[in-house]
Amino acid sequence: MDPIHLFELVIVMFMAIIALHYAAHRLGLPPSVALLAGGALLAFLPGLPAITVDPALVLVIFLPPLLMDGAWSIALGRLRRHVIGIASLAIGAVIFTCAVVAMAAHLMFPSLPWAACAALGAIVSPPDAVSARAVLQRVKLPRRLQILLEGESLFNDASGLVLFRFAVAAAVTGLFSTTDAVTSFFLLAFGGALVGIAVGTVWVLFVRRLGDEYLIIASTTLLGWLSYLLGEMVHVSGVIAAVTTGLIAGWYQHTLLSAATRMRGTSFWTVIIFLMEATVFILIGLSLRGVVERGGGFGVVLATMGGPILAILIALALARFAWVFGSDLLIRLCNALGLKRYTPLGAPGATVLSWAGVRGVVTLALALSLPEGFPGRDFILVTSFAVILGTVLVQGTTLGRVIDWARLTEPESEKARLTMSQAEAAMAKAQLATVQRRAYDGQGNLIHPQLLERYQRRAVMIVDYAERTEHYVPVLHAHFDVVLEAVATGRRELIRLHRAGDIDDETLDELERDLDLEELSAISAKS
Known part of the structure; x- marks a missing residue:
């Protein structure tokens, strides 16, 4: 395609994003649904060239900044508190789902090699960070469920990528070693964390010496890509590297960044992330044309693959329900035995957590990256797209209703010790102490009477407000x-x-x- 025409297509896509977001807002739909449907419609417009998506390029452009953004803003204290639950979802649930989907695929197509079935399971098993953010932005969840879903979406891509890599290698070479896979996963994760720590530490030292807020914003914008690319360059997990860097930068940004830098940087970054998330869903929709054409057209796809794809979608959903409810049952058994470190979610919370597993760009990129001639490649590609379409359109649109049905409440253990009003009162008292100390000169003469009166009045008002909100x-x-x-x-x-x-x-x-x-x-x- 001519470069000018490509640029025109990009501008048209951004205009479509704005129009589709507006339509979703007016119709009360999740924006991800409108964007996915809009992209699919655009793909079949007469005269529009077929859009081919380079999976490696899509991952490297969109995944690092979106992971970085999620890690930057995540509640680190709750992340540490629920690390076992997050690991259970990001590692255990991915492996279990991969196995269930592989068995379902082999049952539907006995001629399909087990390694190819495992590759399909690895492709569709990790819920997507972009899709999870798109869904979670529209719903109100208790803090525990929120952090479990956010943490899972940050770390599960690493599990899925490792499973996918070994499944493809097994399909191509016929060799597979569970020991090598487990060892490789931990080495990749540990190496990625080391790279992320190194990049995050360099950023902290660098920002402390920068005096220009625009240079700080620019360097922070590049941070996710830098960490991801460096991790991939040294053959460790770029996903874990980007997430680790984001956690470090998010922790230190409160003390490193000035108010002006934070406000301007947040405004700029919010627009960038908005466009990236929206573009991902548009690209997924645009890729529908190529997926359908590879399958032989809508009629052929429905006739030959409709039943098996539906079975795999059901197996995918049931696997997540089984893992989440099984984990909750295990917590209940531990509590009954006297081990009461963790509180079970309960059936309503477990239902919401199970229903929130939406797939997206990582699933599509992995499916498209399958080598030509891979066993069952067309079926895997169509199934992967159907999984994205099904989870976004069905789970994404109904999650709010499921949450309303569940009537979830915040456990006392998850509530902050102080309310916002109480925290503001504590802050006002600390500010007043500083003003009282500086309001007098060395001889004890009051030199800032109006300032002192202002902060005294403010502290009294805020404390009174906290008590009678x-x-x-x-x-x-x-x-x-x-x-x-x-x-x-x-x-x-x-x-x-x-x-x-x-x-x-x-x-x-x-x-x-x-x-x-x-x-x-x-x-x-x-x-």
């Missing part, structure tokens, strides 16, 4: 409504003065920035 919420909402109205009035007057030529552009920009900060502060305080 329900009483103050309506008053504060009304207060900040007035603030926002005043900001809007000030903005209109500022624009009028600029349009009349009474103030120059520099004055407009300076005063408008003050109004923007005041507006953001009011919106944050009101929410």
